Amino acid sequence: MNWSQLLNQVYADAIPTLGRGEVATYIPALAEVPANRFGIALVTVEGDLAAVGHAHEPFSIQSISKVFSLAMALRDGGDALWQRCGREPSGNSFNSLVQLEREHGIPRNPFINAGALVVADLLAKRRINARADLLKFMRNRVGNERLYYDERVAASEAATGARNRALAWFIKSFGNIEGKVDEVLDLYFHQCALAMSCVELARAACFLANEGIDPFTQERVLNPLQTRRINALMLTCGTYDAAGEVAFQVGLPAKSGVGGGILAIVPRKLAIVAWSPRLDPQGNSVASLAAMRSFVERSGLTVF
Numbered sequence: 306m307n308w309s310q311l312l313n314q315v316y317a318d319a320i321p322t323l324g325r326g327e328v329a330t331y332i333p334a335l336a337e338v339p340a341n342r343f344g345i346a347l348v349t350v351e352g353d354l355a356a357v358g359h360a361h362e363p364f365s366i367q368s369i370s371k372v373f374s375l376a377m378a379l380r381d382g383g384d385a386l387w388q389r390c391g392r393e394p395s396g397n398s399f400n401s402l403v404q405l406e407r408e409h410g411i412p413r414n415p416f417i418n419a420g421a422l423v424v425a426d427l428l429a430k431r432r433i434n435a436r437a438d439l440l441k442f443m444r445n446r447v448g449n450e451r452l453y454y455d456e457r458v459a460a461s462e463a464a465t466g467a468r469n470r471a472l473a474w475f476i477k478s479f480g481n482i483e484g485k486v487d488e489v490l491d492l493y494f495h496q497c498a499l500a501m502s503c504v505e506l507a508r509a510a511c512f513l514a515n516e517g518i519d520p521f522t523q524e525r526v527l528n529p530l531q532t533r534r535i536n537a538l539m540l541t542c543g544t545y546d547a548a549g550e551v552a553f554q555v556g557l558p559a560k561s562g563v564g565g566g567i568l569a570i571v572p573r574k575l576a577i578v579a580w581s582p583r584l585d586p587q588g589n590s591v592a593s594l595a596a597m598r599s600f601v602e603r604s605g606l607t608v609f
């Protein structure tokens with residue numbers, strides 16, 4: 306397959322959608338990103354790279370970070386997480402509180418905010434400096450020692466994070482956050498503030514397409530079962546309450562973030578990332594989703 310040619314076609318297919326949707330405005334750092342930014346990158350398990358548009362420009366990865374914090378938590382603690390977090394799509398928005406009361410503080414899955422906070426608690430509990438360790442983990446995945454947390458984004462997340470604080474304290478009231486709520490939130494706000502480009506993210510996620518082995522360093526990040534499970538969760542829960550629709554239209558494990566990025570995995574083949582800031586009402590990037598649809602239609606690469 307000529308990946309560059311394919312990505313150029315995918316890019317052209319998605320360009321007409323660029324004006325649609327709204328940029329996330331809950332923090333200034335996201336509201337200020339030019340809305341017409343659009344990049345796509347893919348990295349194959351053989352190490353091939355293709356990129357188009359603003360694929361080298363760092364953006365706020367936001368909820369895509371939940372994939373990596375989950376990977377770290379599974380690596381740390383194996384199946385212990387599943388006592389404290391479910392594996393079902395929530396059918397509610399990513400920051401919803403409603404199910405938690407009825408379900409005794411057990412979040413539906415690790416990709417809604419509630420679940421990611423429980424994952425963050427697990428990481429924080431086992432580590433002296435989970436924030437530094439997560440950054441190190443990501444730097445290793447990308448092979449870039451300069452990868453950083455955008456402290457301005459992290460500070461805004463903290464300043465506007467009333468709902469995430471409410472979620473964390475509510476979960477704590479059920480005993481499902483064991484550590485200090487402020488430490489858990491600090492880790493969560495920082496993971497959301499990781500600044501990465503499409504190329505870096507695709508490179509970082511390649512182990513998910515390669516049965517858990519980072520194809521660049523040959524390091525085993527996860528075992529094949531853990532890797533399959535993350536992919537399964539991405540397919541069923543990775544794009545918030547649109548996961549059913551995305552499975553229907555795209556048919557790849559995918560994780561989105563309100564920064565406008567979407568990561569998708571073609572198992573045993575590649576990781577692909579698209580980024581454009583305008584979001585649909587569910588919080589998924591309109592142009593990035595269009596790119597994923599076009600990629601699957603043109604390449605025939607899907608898990609189904």
Ligand code: GLN
Nearest residue numbers: 367368399400497562563
């Ligand atoms: N920082 C955002 C939040 O916690 C991340 C959510 C997202 O990308 N869906 O609300």
